Amino acid sequence: MAIASLGAVVLDCPDPRALAAFYARVLGGSVEGEGDWLDLKVPGGPTLAFQAAPGHVPPRWPAPEHSQQFHLDVTVEDLDTAEKEVLALGAKPLDTEDRSRTFRVYADPAGHPFCLCAC
Template identity: 40%
Template sequence: MAVAHLGSITIDCDDPAVLATFWAELLGGVIAVSTEKFVSVRLPHLTITAIRIPNYQPPSWPDESTPKQIHLDLSVSDLDAAQAEAVRLGGRRCDHQPAPDKCRVLLDPAGHPFCLCSPRVP
């Protein structure tokens, strides 16, 4: 039996407003709290918070000289459409794509890699 549930994910960055707006628009959330140090996005069952870190260094994936720090996999019904929308919102497509027919690797505005993935067949 679970003793807890996942309530929030906090992501390091240098500009919380930009990063939170990206995730709010990509996932259909709303900005719930905004300060100089952090901005929280409310989703139906989770909160994503972007927090300002002094001297923030974005991940250098795939070489990992600076670790990726977090990695979200998002299930999407149309890889091409989801990728186009993520890029329109400020994401960037990675050059390295290990399995582009099943999963697309992008970077959020702070440089964290995330994947847009086709639904998995059970």
């Protein structure tokens, strides 16, 4: 028996509205709330929340001396198409050179790592 259920995955960031808009374009869903806390209600998935953190320092990837803390795996039909779209939205490539792999690593506009993963 579980003690709890997952309510949301929360990302600290300097601008919750901008980061929520980025992930809404990547994942779909609707952004709810205002101010220092916003929720992205993702169809068929958990809520992704964004909390204002004025002193936010993005994780460094890869850097063993600086923990990445967590990352999101986002499943896509076509890696090349999805890559073009997330880069146009402001993502930055972190580890995308090996095109034979089934994943590529990026940073969102606030610096959090995420992977595009082929289904």
